[in-house]
Amino acid sequence: MNNLTVENKTPIINYQKKKLVKNKLDTYKEKEIKVKPFIKWAGGKSSLLEDIKKFYPKELGKRINKYCEAFIGGGAVLFDILSNYDIEEIYISDTNKQLIGVYNTIKNNVDSLINTLFKLENEYIPLNTDERKKYFYKKREEYNEYISGKIEDIIYGSALFIFLNRTCFNGLYRVNSKGFYNVPMGSYKKPQICDSENLKKISLKLKNVKIVCASYHESIDFIDENTFVYFDPPYRPLTETASFTSYDKEDFGDEEQIKLSEYYKKVSDKGAVVILSNSDPKNTNENDNFFDDLYSEFNINRIKAKRRINSNASKRGYINEILVINK
């Protein structure tokens, strides 16, 4: 599949190459198509994937033929499952309306999305630093007009979402208390803004996926004893200064973590295989039994992750994260 790589980014050549990619993709069996996340996302699970995979149910793709990921974010686990298993029904959700808009746009309008992204890429890449800065903040303003409803075009709004994610500081997505996106510009020399090959493959893979803008508990009717459920909620902050839960304007505090643990039990009682990940409070306070108490009737596994504990880069290192498993 390497020979499908789109290297030249001028619009005309890209359009022709894109057609080639499409024709080749049409001939692939769906099983052979590998997909990967199309955005960076705070708390994204790509780096923990190998550990999480060890806990996938053995019957995944056989008796367990449904998958539910109710806090989808960048979807690292979803894309692994879409790449490697035949699953009959998939349900994904998130409360971030614009993020869900991007998933829907990739599913339903991938060609228009790619054209818009190439246009943004071709405008942005040749600019010098000052011009890029102006361009970035202009697009951020437009994106906030999309959030407020002033701009209604979901394809353009979704393209702005991906553009900002690829060019902003650390690929963060963060909004202020009014719900407006406020991440500053990043300093990437040549960010890849349009990965058309991956987007097209994702579009094919999403065709039978139910994509919902909703809180996690609305997945209840989908889940049954043949479902594998993965919950990756906003992390419980390890320190007061490390709080990062502003994926949208509603915060996810301890009360929400408690409600989620009740939902976990409910879903487990339905017979589903359920995995939940979160930060381990014991990294900073060994007497903090918050999750050990909440999930005392389930198996709590601690896995090593490379993460920042606080904003000081020198404090990065390996810390534990928890995986709660019910089987």
Ligand SMILES: C[S@@+](CC[C@H](N)C(=O)[O-])C[C@H]1O[C@@H](n2cnc3c(N)ncnc32)[C@H](O)[C@@H]1O
């Ligand atoms: C840790 S991230 C998920 C990261 C994802 N696993 C990945 O690999 O990129 C948590 C996600 O939960 C979403 N979220 C926050 N509150 C929610 C709720 N009540 N219901 C569903 N999703 C929610 C956030 O918007 C965010 O995208």
